[in-house]
Amino acid sequence: MTIVDRTVRPSYTKSLFAGRIASELVFPYPGMTAAEKARVETVSASAREVLAGYDPLKAEREGWIGDDLVRELGERGLMGLFVSEEYGGLGLGQSAYCRVYEEFGRVDGTLATVMGVHQSIGTKPLHLYGTDDQKARWLPDLASGRKLAAFVLTEPNVGSDAYALETRAERQADGSWVLNGEKRWIGNGDKDVLTVFAQSDLGHVALIVEKGTEGLSTGPRFETHGLKANHLQRVRFTDVRVPAENLLGEPGDGFRIAVNTLNNGRMSMGTAIAGGMKRFLELSLEHTEARHQFGRPLADFEMVGDKLAWMTRQIYGIESMSYLTTGLVDRGDTDFALESAMTKVAASDTGWYALNRAVQLHGGEAYMADHPLSKALRDFRIFPIFEGANDVLRAFVALNGLKTLSEELPDVASLSIGDPGRALGVLAPYVAGRVQRRLRPERPVGVHPALAKQAAELGEQVSRLRERTEGALRKHGKKVQEKQLVQKRLADAASGIYAQTAVLSRASTALQEARADSEAERHLAVGFCQQSAREVGRRLRALEVNDDRQTADLATATRASGGYSFSL
CATH class of the missing domain: 2.40.110.10 (Butyryl-CoA Dehydrogenase, subunit A, domain 2)
Structure with missing residues (x-):
């Protein structure tokens, strides 16, 4: 009988809600050895070779990716990327698996989904929790593609x-x-x-x-x-x-097995979407360079350039988040549930926005049913919904963060306002700590000096996240569990902070290694962090200045009237 691990492990994101930056979990950025990189490239090249003959529109018309394709992928070990070699798989770690998985996302969202259903969530429970006998019984056929799995x-x-x-x-x-x-x-x-x-x-x-x-x-x-x-x-x-x-x-482990499987599966969705976004950008560049209007390539125009730059910046952010998270999995000693959820939310939301920008750049051409962006529009809309609806995952992140901080706060609920002395005695150490955090917010350790300003700003954001999280707890008490707009803002702020962390960690490694393009990467990282920090600031400010009461009243009135009730 396989035992489901219930060990409590450190979580980077939970620490953020408590005002701490657990730099040791995220710096330096996780990488691969030369041998690991070479193996990933070999496997990826094998996938590209097979997929060169794959026709997404034909698969859409016929309603299946094709048994021949499944068979060929299986023969190359691509249906069992993470399954151990003992059972006929390739034995890749999470980061390596997701890098190869990008190839499927680049080619076709449907293909990536079919592969994810079989591997990321279908085969994964057996891989993680199966006994030796169970693995020997089912994994060889699953890794070879002779059989397919479902969750x-x-x-x-x-x-x-x-x-x-x-x-x-x-x-x-x-x-x-x-x-x-x-x-x-x-x-x-x-x-x-x-x-x-x-x-x-x-x-x-x-x-x-x-x-x-x-x-x-x-x-x-x-x-x-x-x-x-x-x-x-x-x-x-x-x-x-x-x-x-x-x-x-x-018996009794089923829910934990389901949740842990989904936590693993969400990461491959993030990297598949990153692969898709790279393809959207390639198509957009090809079109806007080739298409001329007013005597100039479309790419010359500022509003076009703005969309291209936005996509490049966002791909860098999603890629950085995704592979920092897979690195946490490969470490084996951290709780990555919140990071997995945030990566899935960020990737599926941003991927959809990137697709819309790519379609806008193509104009009417992308609206034709046989255009690859038109097919992507049909396929991508489900990503913010399945493997955990994004709003539910936001609540999951925020409630875990609120719980983390609530366990560290002094119990003031029973204190009498008429007994200020008693209150002061309980709160004094806590208040002193809050003042200290305001005067000297933590900074991430391990950031390259060329990114010191962004590191300092990250520390300020973490401090404000902790303050706003505490404010929500003290204002709403247990009712904060019902305050979903509060949860959404907290989760989005934490996600933005995590994305900046990933970008700073990745860019710092590039700078420390003095890579040829490290200066360009630094500029990209600075731009991403500036944009993300502004968005985090808006989310945190909205926790104090908002129109939530009016929104709730209007929602109630709309439900009562059965719809839009205003006439001209």
């Missing part, structure tokens, strides 16, 4: 609130399980190896169910707006008997 969590009445599963697993006297319930929107739901999450009298469980098991049925397939080559299925369980040896972890 079976979402239900008709259960989406973001995954804890409230309605699918039931009843344990039998012989240790087996009988499974009943319905799932929906399951990628690869009609394929071979399904990791199914269900509620039981012993807590949540994760069970492996194989295609063809009696009582398992799938379909009809969902027709979707985009990602049309991804098999999205209904899956039903009617008295499905699952052998005892198909249980992952122990």
Whole structure:
């Protein structure tokens, strides 16, 4: 029986909410040895060779990426990138896996999704929590592409609130399980190896169910707006008997297995989107250099240049966040849940904005159905929704940060205003610490001197984040759990600070190594940090100056009237 690790590990982002910068977790920027880089390039080149013949529009028309493609990818080990070599995979770490995964995102969002469903979340539970016997039984076929995997969590009445599963697993006297319930929107739901999450009298469980098991049925397939080559299925369980040896972890571990799997999977989405953004930029440069209007290339115009520069800066930021986060995973001694969530939110939101800018630069040409940007529009809109809706992930980040700080604050809720002496005695050490933080905010350790100004500004932002987080706790108390606009601002501010941290760490390494383009990278990093710092400032100011009450009143009135009720 594999034990699900419950070790409490340090978290960089949680420390930010408490006003601390855990520099040792993020400096220096995680890198690879020459041998690791060479291997990643070899695997990436292999992927590019296979994908050179892939036609995204044909896959969209036919509703599948093609069994021949799956077979060829499997023969090259590309269907089991992180699966250990013992079971036929390539045994890549998280950073290496995500670098190769970028190649799929660059070519086609649907292809990246199918690969992610199979590897990032489908195969991952077995890889992380399977026993040796379970791994030997299923991983070789999954790594070779002979079989495909699915992650079976979402239900008709259960989406973001995954804890409230309605699918039931009843344990039998012989240790087996009988499974009943319905799932929906399951990628690869009609394929071979399904990791199914269900509620039981012993807590949540994760069970492996194989295609063809009696009582398992799938379909009809969902027709979707985009990602049309991804098999999205209904899956039903009617008295499905699952052998005892198909249980992952122990009874009660199911929810933790699901969450930890998604935490891992979100990182590959971030790097796939980064790959897609690079392709959007390439297409935009090609078009704006070749297309002339008013006697000049479109690229000569300032508003065009502004969009190109914005995309370059944002790609650098998303890439830096993504690979700092994968580096945390590869370290193996940190809690990366919040960083994974923030990276997914930032990548999916920014990727969508980048796509819209690329479409704008192409004009009507990109609106034609067979243009690659038109297909990307169909595919990309789902990314802020699946593998954790972005608003839910923002709440997850903020509530974890609020909890972290609340555990460090003195208990003042029971203090009487009429007893100022007692209050002073409890609060004096805390107030002194707050004053000290205001006078001398922490700065990240390890930043190159050429980025000292940005490091100082980062420290100021961390100090303000802590103050605003405390202010929210003291103003709203336990009701802060319901204040989602507060949570959104705190989460976005923390995400911006983390993005700047990643950029400063990466650029500092480039400068310290005196790379040929390190000065250009420094300028890029400074520009990103300046833009991000302004946005963080706006988020933090909005915690004190906002129109939340009017917004809430208007929402209530709109619901009461059933819509827009004003006439001319």
